[in-house]
Amino acid sequence: MxxxxxxLESRTLANGLRVVIAPDSIVPVLTVGVYYKIGFRLEPQxxxxxxxxxxxxxxxxxANAPKMEHIKLINxxxxxxxxxxxxxxxxxxxxxxxxxxxxxxxxxxxxxRALKVDDENLKNQRDVVKEEVRxxxxxxxxxxxxxxDMPPVAFRNWANAHNFYGDFADLDAASLPxxxxxxxxxxxxxxxxxxxxxxxxxxxxxxxxxxxxxxxLRGPExxxxxxxxxxxTEERRGHIEEKFGTxxxxxxxxxxxxxxxAEWCAMALLDQALHGGRAGRIYRxxxxxxxxxxxxxxxxxxxxxxxxxAQTTTRILHKPEISSEATLAAFDAVIQEVQEKGISADELxxxxxxxxxxxxxxxxxxxxxxxxxxxxxxxxxxFSLFDGEPQLVNTILDGFLQVTPERVQAAAKKYLRxxxxxxxxxxxxxxxxxxxx
Amino acid sequence: MAAPTxxxxxxxxxxxxxxxxxxxxxxxxxxxxxxxxxxxxxxxxPRFHGELFFRSGNAAVxxxxxxxxxxxxxxxRTGTAKRxxxxxxxxxxxxxxxxxxxxxxxxxxxxxxxxxxxxxPLLGLVNELARExxxxxxxxxxxxxxxxxxxxxxxxxPGFLAGERLRKxxxxxxxxxxxxxxxxxxxxxxxxxxxxxxHESYTPENALLLLVGDFQPAAMLGTIExxxxxxxxxxxxxxxxxxxxxxxxxxxxLVHVPGAVQTQIVCGCHSITRKHPDWIKLGLTNSLYGGAFxxxxxxxIREAKGYTYSPRSGVSALQQYGYFSVSAAVRNxxxxxxxxxxxxEVDKLRSLPVPxxxxxxxxxxxxxxxxxxxxxxxxxxxxxxTVALNELPDDYLETYxxxxxxxxxxxxxxxxxxxxxxxxxxxxxxxxxxxxxSQAALFGELEVFDAQGNRLS
Numbered sequence: 040m041x042x043x044x045x046x047l048e049s050r051t052l053a054n055g056l057r058v059v060i061a062p063d064s065i066v067p068v069l070t071v072g073v074y075y076k077i078g079f080r081l082e083p084q085x086x087x088x089x090x091x092x093x094x095x096x097x098x099x100x101x102a103n104a105p106k107m108e109h110i111k112l113i114n115x116x117x118x119x120x121x122x123x124x125x126x127x128x129x130x131x132x133x134x135x136x137x138x139x140x141x142x143x144x145x146x147x148x149x150x151x152r153a154l155k156v157d158d159e160n161l162k163n164q165r166d167v168v169k170e171e172v173r174x175x176x177x178x179x180x181x182x183x184x185x186x187x188d189m190p191p192v193a194f195r196n197w198a199n200a201h202n203f204y205g206d207f208a209d210l211d212a213a214s215l216p217x218x219x220x221x222x223x224x225x226x227x228x229x230x231x232x233x234x235x236x237x238x239x240x241x242x243x244x245x246x247x248x249x250x251x252x253x254x255x256l257r258g259p260e261x262x263x264x265x266x267x268x269x270x271x272t273e274e275r276r277g278h279i280e281e282k283f284g285t286x287x288x289x290x291x292x293x294x295x296x297x298x299x300x301a302e303w304c305a306m307a308l309l310d311q312a313l314h315g316g317r318a319g320r321i322y323r324x325x326x327x328x329x330x331x332x333x334x335x336x337x338x339x340x341x342x343x344x345x346x347x348x349a350q351t352t353t354r355i356l357h358k359p360e361i362s363s364e365a366t367l368a369a370f371d372a373v374i375q376e377v378q379e380k381g382i383s384a385d386e387l388x389x390x391x392x393x394x395x396x397x398x399x400x401x402x403x404x405x406x407x408x409x410x411x412x413x414x415x416x417x418x419x420x421x422f423s424l425f426d427g428e429p430q431l432v433n434t435i436l437d438g439f440l441q442v443t444p445e446r447v448q449a450a451a452k453k454y455l456r457x458x459x460x461x462x463x464x465x466x467x468x469x470x471x472x473x474x475x476x
Numbered sequence: 477m478a479a480p481t482x483x484x485x486x487x488x489x490x491x492x493x494x495x496x497x498x499x500x501x502x503x504x505x506x507x508x509x510x511x512x513x514x515x516x517x518x519x520x521x522p523r524f525h526g527e528l529f530f531r532s533g534n535a536a537v538x539x540x541x542x543x544x545x546x547x548x549x550x551x552x553r554t555g556t557a558k559r560x561x562x563x564x565x566x567x568x569x570x571x572x573x574x575x576x577x578x579x580x581x582x583x584x585x586x587x588x589x590x591x592x593x594x595x596x597p598l599l600g601l602v603n604e605l606a607r608e609x610x611x612x613x614x615x616x617x618x619x620x621x622x623x624x625x626x627x628x629x630x631x632x633x634p635g636f637l638a639g640e641r642l643r644k645x646x647x648x649x650x651x652x653x654x655x656x657x658x659x660x661x662x663x664x665x666x667x668x669x670x671x672x673x674x675h676e677s678y679t680p681e682n683a684l685l686l687l688v689g690d691f692q693p694a695a696m697l698g699t700i701e702x703x704x705x706x707x708x709x710x711x712x713x714x715x716x717x718x719x720x721x722x723x724x725x726x727x728x729x730l731v732h733v734p735g736a737v738q739t740q741i742v743c744g745c746h747s748i749t750r751k752h753p754d755w756i757k758l759g760l761t762n763s764l765y766g767g768a769f770x771x772x773x774x775x776x777i778r779e780a781k782g783y784t785y786s787p788r789s790g791v792s793a794l795q796q797y798g799y800f801s802v803s804a805a806v807r808n809x810x811x812x813x814x815x816x817x818x819x820x821e822v823d824k825l826r827s828l829p830v831p832x833x834x835x836x837x838x839x840x841x842x843x844x845x846x847x848x849x850x851x852x853x854x855x856x857x858x859x860x861x862t863v864a865l866n867e868l869p870d871d872y873l874e875t876y877x878x879x880x881x882x883x884x885x886x887x888x889x890x891x892x893x894x895x896x897x898x899x900x901x902x903x904x905x906x907x908x909x910x911x912x913x914s915q916a917a918l919f920g921e922l923e924v925f926d927a928q929g930n931r932l933s
Contacts, residue, residue: 043521043522063520065519065520066497066847066850066851067494067495067496067497067847068847068848068850068851103486103488104488106779107770107775107779110769110770111770111837112488114768114769114770114837114840114841115770115836115837115838115840115841116491116840116844117840117841117843117844117845117847118841118844118845119769119845119848120769134848134851135844136494136495136844136847137492137495138491138492138493138494138495139491139492140492141489141490141492142488142489142490142491145488145489162782163779163780163781163782164782165782166782166783166807167778167782167784167785168785169807170738170782170783170784170785170786170805170806170807171785171786173737173738173805173807174738174785174786174805177737177738178634178736178737178738178740178805179633179634180629180632180633237851238495282735283632283733283735284629284632285628285629285632286625286628286629315569316565316568316569316574317565318562318565318566318568318569323562323565326622327561327562327618330618330621333622333625333626333629356625356629358625388570389566389569389570390569392569392570392571392572392591393569393572393573395572395591396523396572396573396590396591397572399521399522399523399591400521400523400589402521403520403521403523403852403853404852404853404854404855411848411851411852411855412851
C-alpha cells in the first residue's frame with residue numbers, strides 16, 4: 040500500500056489567528072482559504088438563515104475594498120473565489136495563480152479587519168438570497184429534501200432544528216446592526232484559521248500572513264451555545280407536502296456517534312456498506328433487486344466537517360404503487376440484516392480500499408476539478424478549528440483502516456436503532472397513481 | 477495585542493512576477509486496431525483518471541429514437557459475459573474505483589478513476605465493459621422502468637424544461653433538438669436495438685482512450701496494449717443530418733408550470749463550434765458578458781438589482797453546431813425587467829468597444845483559470861479531452877493564453893456583433909403563466925406550452 044503524506048507547517052499569530060501552510064510547488068497555483076468557526080447551527084434565534092446571509096455580506100465591501108472590488112481583484116488576477124456556510128464553519132476561498140498570494144491575503148485581511156457595508160447592500164443581498172432559496176428549494180421538485188426537512192423533525196435543540204436557509208420573515212428582519220454585531224462577535228482572528236496551499240514557500244507565507252493579518256485585533260472568545268440534544272427515546276416522524284414531484288419520498292436519518300471516536304470510524308464504514316453507490320446495500324436492495332425505489336442514496340455528508348449532532352441520512356424516492364410503509368419495511372430489512380449478520384471481512388476490505396481512494400481524491404480536488412485542493416483545505420481547517428491538530432490530515436485514515444467486522448456490527452446494533460432515528464415523508468400533492476393502503 | 481512587525485498598506489498589492497505555466501507532455505499512441513491513446517503523468521496523488529470515448533452519441537442514432545445512446549451506455553455496466561451486475565459493482569469497490577457510463581449528443585463514454593496500484597485490473601474491467609457487455613434481459617427491463625421514472629421527474633425541473641425548449645427552438649428538425657425521450661419512446665426501447673447500437677459504436681476505430689495520473693507512460697502503454705490489442709471493430713455509419721434552420725426574429729416561448737414561485741429564463745442563438753477560428757474570441761466576449769462572477773450581466777442583474785442568484789452565459793459547443801445562451805432564475809415580478817437588462821447588456825457589447833482595463837481583467841481571468849486545469853488529474857483530463865475530441869492543434873494548451881492576451885477591443889466588438897445575435901435571440905421562460913404571461917408577451921410573438929410539450933396557445 041502506497042501512503043500519502045501531506046507536508047504542512049502551522050503557527051499561531053499573536054492575535055490568535057491560526058495559519059496552516061501546505062507547500063507543493065508542482066504547478067504555479069495556490070489555494071487560499073479563511074475559515075471562521077461559526078456556521079448556521081449557532082446563528083442567533085429569530086434570525087434563521089443569518090449566517091448564510093452574512094456570508095453574502097462578506098462580498099459586499101470592506102474598509103479598503105468597496106463592493107465588487109474583492110471579486111474583481113480575484114477574477115482579474117486569474118482566479119476564482121467563493122464562500123459557503125456550513126453547520127459549524129463558514130469558509131471563504133480563492134484559487135489563484137501563485138503570483139497573486141500577497142493580493143489574496145490583503146483582501147482576506149481587509150474583510151477580517153473591517154466590513155464596510157450599508158443598507159442598500161443588505162437589501163440587495165437579501166433579494167439575491169431569496170432567489171437562491173427559490174432556485175434551490177421552493178421552485179424545485181424535492182427542493183431542500185432532506186437537508187432542510189430533516190432537522191426540525193429529528194432535533195429538539197433550536198441550534199440543530201431550525202431552517203438553516205432562513206424563513207423569509209427572519210431574512211426580512213435582519214438589519215445592519217445585526218450584521219455588524221455578528222461580525223464583531225464571530226469574525227475574529229482568534230476564531231479563524233488561514234490556509235495557504237500549493238505554490239508557496241512556508242517562510243514567505245508566514246511572513247505575508249503576519250504582514251497583512253498581524254495587526255487585526257483579537258476579540259473576546261465568542262460564546263459557544265451547547266448544541267447537544269436531550270436524549271431521544273422514540274422514533275420521530277414528520278410529514279411534508281411535495282409540490283412539483285410525483286413520486287413519494289422519504290428520508291431516514293440516524294444520529295452518529297461522537298466525532299473521532301472508534302465507533303465513529305466503524306460507523307463511517309458501515310455507512311459506506313449501506314450507501315456506497317450501486318454496490319451499497321440500500322441501493323442494491325431497494326433499487327436493483329426489489330425495484331421498490333427509483334432513487335435510494337445518502338450517507339454522512341461531510342463527515343469531517345461538523346462539530347455537533349449529525350446524522351447519516353438515506354433519501355428514497357419510491358414507486359407510487361408501493362406504499363410508504365412497505366418501502367420502509369424493505370429498508371428496515373436491510374438494516375436488520377446488517378445488525379444480525381454483520382458484514383464479511385471481504386466486504387469490509389473492499390470498503391476500506393474505496394475509503395482510502397476517496398480520501399486521496401478528496402484531498403486533491405473536491406469541487407469538481409475547478410477548485411484544486413478544496414478538500415485538503417477543508418480538512419486542515421476543520422482539524423485546526425475543532426481539534427487544534429491540522430496534522431490529523433496525515434493520520435486520521437489509520438483509524439478507519441483499523442475497523443473490524445465486529446465493530447461494524449456493534450455500531451449497527453447500537454446506532455441504527457429506531458429510537459435513534461427520524462423519518463420525514465415527503466408526499467406529492469399530485470400523483471397519477473393512488474398509493475396502496 | 478502584539479505590535480505588528482510591518483504596517484499593512486491600504487493599497488492593493490501588485491501581482492508578483494508570474495511563474496511559467498508548463499503543460500505536461502502528452503504521450504500519444506495508436507494501436508493497430510485504431511484505438512487512439514493519450515497519456516499524461518500527474519503525480520499529485522496515487523490515483524489516476526481515465527475516459528474511454530466513442531465518437532458517437534445520441535445524435536448519431538436519434539433517427540431511431542431520442543436517448544438511445546444514453547440508454548445503451550446505462551446498460552453497459554449492468555453485466556458482461558464474465559461478470560453479473562453485482563460483481564461489477566463490488567469489483568469496482570475492491571479496486572477503489574468509481575466508474576460511470578453515459579452519452580451526450582456527440583459522444584458516448586466510460587469514465588473511471590481509481591488507485592494507481594490497481595490500474596491494470598480497472599483497465600481490464602473497462603475493456604470488458606466496452607467489448608463484452610451482455611445486456612441481460614432482466615437488467616434491461618429494470619433500467620427501462622427506471623428511465624420512465626427519470627423522464628417523468630425531469631419534466632418537473634425548471635432548468636431541464638428551459639434547456640429542452642431552447643434546443644427545440646434552435647435546432648428544429650436536427651437531432652440536437654431532441655434532448656430527452658418521451659415516456660412512450662422509452663416504453664418502445666428494445667434490448668436488441670440497444671445491443672446493436674453497442675456493437676456498432678463501441679469499437680476501437682471509433683474510440684479514444686485518455687489517462688491522466690500517477691503512472692509511468694511507457695509502462696502504462698504496455699499495459700494498455702496487453703489489454704486492448706485483441707479488440708476489433710470498424711467506425712459506425714452515421715446518417716448525415718440536414719442543417720437546422722437558424723430561427724429569424726425574436727420569439728418568446730413560455731413553458732407553463734402551475735404554482736412556480738420563480739421564472740427560469742434562458743435566451744439563446746446559434747453560434748460556433750470549438751474548431752472555429754473565432755472560438756477564443758467568443759470565449760473572451762462571453763466572459764465579459766456573463767461568463768464570470770466579475771461580468772456585466774452578474775454585476776447588473778445580481779449585484780446592482782438583486783433580481784437573481786445565479787445569472788450566467790455560456791457557449792455550448794456541440795460537435796456540429798454551437799449556441800450561445802444566457803440564463804437566470806428570477807422572481808416573477810421582474811421577468812420583463814430582467815430580459816430588458818439581458819438585452820441591454822448584449823446590445824451594449826455589440827455597440828461600444830470594451831474599455832481596455834476591463835478587457836485586460838477578463839484576459840487575465842481567462843488565462844489564469846485556464847491553467848487551473850493543471851492542478852488536478854480531473855482538470856487535466858478535461859483539458860486533453862477538449863483538445864482530442866475536437867481535433868484541436870497539438871499546441872492548443874500552450875498557445876491558448878497568449879492568444880487570449882493578444883485580443884483587442886475591436887475583436888470583442890466584432891465578435892459580439894457577429895455571435896450575440898440580439899435581433900434573432902430566442903427567449904424561453906419557464907414559470908406560472910398567470911403570473912408572467914403579460915410580461916412575456918412584451919418580447920415577441922408568444923407561444924405557450926405545458927411541461928409535457930403540448931402547445932397551449
